[in-house]
Amino acid sequence: MADARCSRLAGMLEKQSRWRKEWSERFFVMDEDCIKYFISPPAFLDDNGEDVRGKIPLAGLVAEAAQDPGRPYCIRAGRDLLSCKTEAEQQRWLQAINAAGGVEEANQACTKPSRPCAGKGPGLLLVHADRPHQAVALGQPVSVRLASAACATILIQELPVAGGAQALCRLALQKCKSGCSTSFPVELLGKGVCSDEWSLSVQVLGNRLQRTAQPLLLGVASLLSAWMYFVGVDITGLIVALLWQLVSWMQSAAVHEVTFSVEQVQLLKDSADAQAEAPPRWCGTWVLDKSCSEKYETILKDMGVNYLIRKAADAKTSVMIISKSSSHVTFIVKNLVTVEDVLPVDGSWVTKAVPPAGRMRGEMRLRLSKCTENELDVLAVGDFSLGAFVPGKSN
Structure with missing residues (x-):
């Protein structure tokens, strides 16, 4: 039952230590049977290595809304006390934990329905594969290095509506000119989320191509192609394949250093309109x-x-x-x-x-x-x- 009702959640929360009662920020990832937490966001959400700081079992776990001085949106999960930044985030974690623990909805009547928090940012993380993820604020310039076929990935921890759902946005910024504004589609995460369509608007502040040995390789390819064309050798197909592989390798080896800022996350079309079209x-x-x-x-x-x-x-x-x-x-x-x-x-x-x-x-x-x-x-x-x-x- 828990497998069918549990949805993947991840985000930065504060956790109070059991003995010293001190608060520390941790990155929490909700799996099917437990909640793992890390000192910093892992490269992969399925990481089960030595970076896992601890686990909170979900079997039979009951989560309740709580408060602590200066932290109004807390969650009492068994012996652990967690603190969220917004009420919508608190309600999302409460519902997910209690659903995974097998608690009936009747026992959750005390929890308030989630609603968007006015004036709050969506909570953005720039996902890195080789280092901790980077928190991004609206309008804040950030820089990434992208190969020709790679995309920058933004994790939206809490959409302004849609029940505070999480989402991913992949930014193909290599072809964007410096100074242009563009938008990219947003993919909602989790099972059973609404089918609203969202977009993420981006302002490209700079785009610089870092070339390697492309001029030399292009010269060699041009000479080889000209020689093959005028001489007319019998290995035409092989030479064509080698030339094309060379061009493809040069494209993939190019690295773009892109500086951009996220301007806004906006709703394009709700689920009713999307289904009707x-x-x-x-x-x-x-x-x-x-x-x-x-x-x-x-x-x-x-x-x-x-x-x-x-x-x-x-x-x-x-x-x-x-x-x-x-x-x-x-x-x-x-x-x-x-x-x-x-x-x-x-x-x-x-x-x-x-x-x-x-x-x-x-x-x-x-x-x-x-x-x-x-x-x-x-x-x-x-x-x-x-x-x-x-x-x-x-x-």
Whole structure:
């Protein structure tokens, strides 16, 4: 019974020591059979190593609301006394602990229903895999180092409504230009949570690419490609594969140092509206018709895409998966490599880097010019010439 009703909770609480009656801040993680607590947030919530400071068994545990001088939102859990920062957080932990311990709802009548706390922040943590998580306040600049395929992850410990639910937001910040504002969809955690749709707004303050040995590798790849093209050796397929692996490795080896600030967490659409709206007809999986794609050959050639890479891409089946939320349209293209990107449904401009594999460098602007039930149009604006890519000159 506890397995079906227990939901994962995690967050920073204060714990009073049993003998000295001193308060210390600990990071608590609720599992199916116990509550583990750590001195600092672990890299993984399932950590059972030596970093676990202690455990509170859940079997038969009864949690009650309590108070302590200067700490109005306390929880008496057996012999342990915990302190929460807000009433909503207190009620969330009370309900989860008593549900996991098998306490009937009739015994919880004394607890007050949770409600959003006005004027309180959502409680944000920047998740790190190799060091303790970092607390983030709204408007506070923070810096992260991201590989080309990595995302910065924000743990929202308490949403303003939705019963104080927890959520995760993955920020793909590598392609965001310095000074731009954008938003990312939020994923609610736990079983049985509401299906409200949320977004997290971010202001990008700086984005610097740290290159490694890319110029040298690009030079070697260009010479090898030119030699292969003019000589016409018999190992064309092998060389194409090696060149593509080289380009993919250079993309994955690039590291972006991004400075950003979280501006707000906002509700986009409640569960009733989300259930009433049917997905557009263009959502789903699409396969490129090779018989209609020859006209793109001249465009790729003008962009400086290598001949062999163009032919290798044409020889492989291209698949595009399109999905839509209330705030974004997501595109996933699968060919020689898999590329994922998002565009806001409100039609606002988004600055993107010019895709690699060609001679063009710089940035371009994209937006959804039409997003209806039956039609989806994407508009790209920029100066399509070799060299700098100047937004706003041509379509």
